[in-house]
Amino acid sequence: MKIPLTPPSLNELMQEASAETLPQLARLKLGPLAYGHYLHWDELRHRTPPEGLNHKIWWLALRLARSVSANTLPFHDKQGEVFSYTLPEPLLKNLHEIDRGAGLVPGGEDSAALRADQGRYLISSLIEESITSSQMEGASTTRRVAEAMLREGRKPGTLSERMIFNNFEAMRRIRDICRDTLEPGHVIELQRVLTEGTLERREDCGQLRTSDDIEIVAPNNERLVLHRPPHHSELTRRLQVLCDFANATDSDDTFIHPIVRAILLHFMVGYDHPFADGNGRTGRALFYWYMAKQGYWLTEYLSISRILRKAPAQYARAYLLTETDSGDTTYFLLHQTEVILKGLSALHQYLQQKQREQAQLSAKLRALQTSEKQLNHRQTALLAHALKRPDEYFTIESHQRSHQIAYATARADLLGLAALGLLSETLHGRRKKVFYPAPDIRQKLESV
Template structure:
């Protein structure tokens, strides 16, 4: 449940009559603040000795303003958004750079070209599913992944949202080195919303003057949480955002991840489209980050973490808007999400590495390829019970002929059996799969290209 945070008080009256030495001492302490608290949280804390809560806020605000840097992007009143490179933000950005770009040390599963596509496809699917669920898509992970892997047509609007998101993520991968332009943003939105809008003509089109603007409302109190800029401003604002995303505006250097985060923020703030703004914002975050060489983020699904804590995501927006456009709140939240997602990626890859080692031991001597080994691994873990050429091909990014050959070879080995479902051939593990695998590993050697 999200409600509008309490409005910060005007800081300047609270400074009247304060000893300058007290102010200077408090400002030095604020400069080193570990927590970048909004007024709504700071007012519940015990202030430094000799200060009221209001005075503490005023001194903290002064310290932040002294450090703040303006962005070449403005709110709807024409005031520039700004940010502070606090210690916490600098630490977070440095950690993301160290772990997500350049020649970072990663498990063989990601660096090995034979296996990386499988994990990349899985990550793209995860991001497509959870980004859509953040905006209301209702379906299970299992059903959604089955749809994406088999390539079957979506059966509901929720499934269509997920399928569209998957296509959009692939589109960004293919165009990562292209400029981000208003027409490309509209194209991404059109892909994301195809077949999901009440008005199909609204896909890829900015909201028009005269249309009811799409805002953000509180579910609990029915109060407006955010009213976006007028539709008349949208073309100019989107052009400015694209220039910013491509690094063509602003003075001084801006950290690439911070640029990607601010791009994400602005799409949510401006609300260019009638629906799908959140999905578009998250897709553009990936585009900007990948464009700047943060290749590991292809394997990270940030939307799953945002989905699990939607109120924190919303408050990061609201705190920025209520505190004079200070994007630091949103940046700190987003960096924490990225770091957690990278942590979980490493944990996931460690588990998968252990699973793969078990599978390799079980199939040692058979000579089957890594795609077939992944099927064996899935069956042994109990997570895979049904395969088609389409689902196997989608999981490993190979053509149908290659996928079908993989499955038929496993059938020839007596590990899978097949049957027809309409026009489709389906493979399933044989009864006594473990015993058959044990027999094969002792007595057979098969060479497969």
């Protein structure tokens, strides 16, 4: 990837303009968008400008339109320049769609169904985010091994497994760690949980960085340095500003949309890089915390890291567009809201698919009854999983964690399926019971 070209300075743009130019720009009524997009200079210079304008005058018009509606933030870059953002129509539209789809505004049947069975989906979501967020930072354990470790509650055996386990614990405990208000100590504790047992220098765990040898390089190109964070001596003050921003209450003249505030928490942790390692995971965890705190309960089921991992260069570029254009965080806000919307779309598709599968399987399993009752939804979910992965095994502990139920309930579920011949029971070691799908499980279900 390439670093975006820095736009011409305002002085250079004003020198390009003539006395007749500015009135002409006013008459054209050019807004902050170009071709319907919030373009950076690096993209704009390749587009055809409006008739009668060159690229620099066109960019000047956009800069003036954006500055009129810009909102300043309490954050500053390394040179002391203030960060800001605007609310162009594409961003407003994204925020509205997230409001509707992320649970703040009461949804339809999908939301009701998800709330009714949230334990099962929440644990799957936490596992997904834990794995992909850690993989973004270098964890290399296969998904199946990592998922089995988390569902069974097994202790991590490798560095990669430890990273994933830590991320799972942090996501599970984040509300307890951060409580109702955010303090610098909470952020540091969150980083400690995320990095414990994974760093070369143990002293970097649970501590602000004490050096300035940090360089953020391009994905798959360690020679291209994209960002050098602020001096370590500034971190204590900058972290306090971050916490004050998270705890601020909005008055009529200082309202910041909650999603904007959550994304900016993520952005500033990435920009400041207050820790030697774990900054990306810490920033994303704070995003989840603030969204949940503000009532966006559905975001707890999202895995934004899964989408970011598919296009890491776009994630890095969103930072670069902001840094090269006078601290305009609108680029990052647009990118992140689009990521959230993709996550919501994937979640709703997943939910609809699971509902269809559950209905189809329930129809097949309706006749399979014990002497007392039909199979419950947890048992049918396990059987659906067993049909997809016939080589996988289940334990009472993994079933308990997957559905957030009591040990006795999980035990009864598995023993009931074994009694019907759908699972085969065996011992793993001396005491631990393991249940495998019966070799003829599909035939038994098909015969229903």
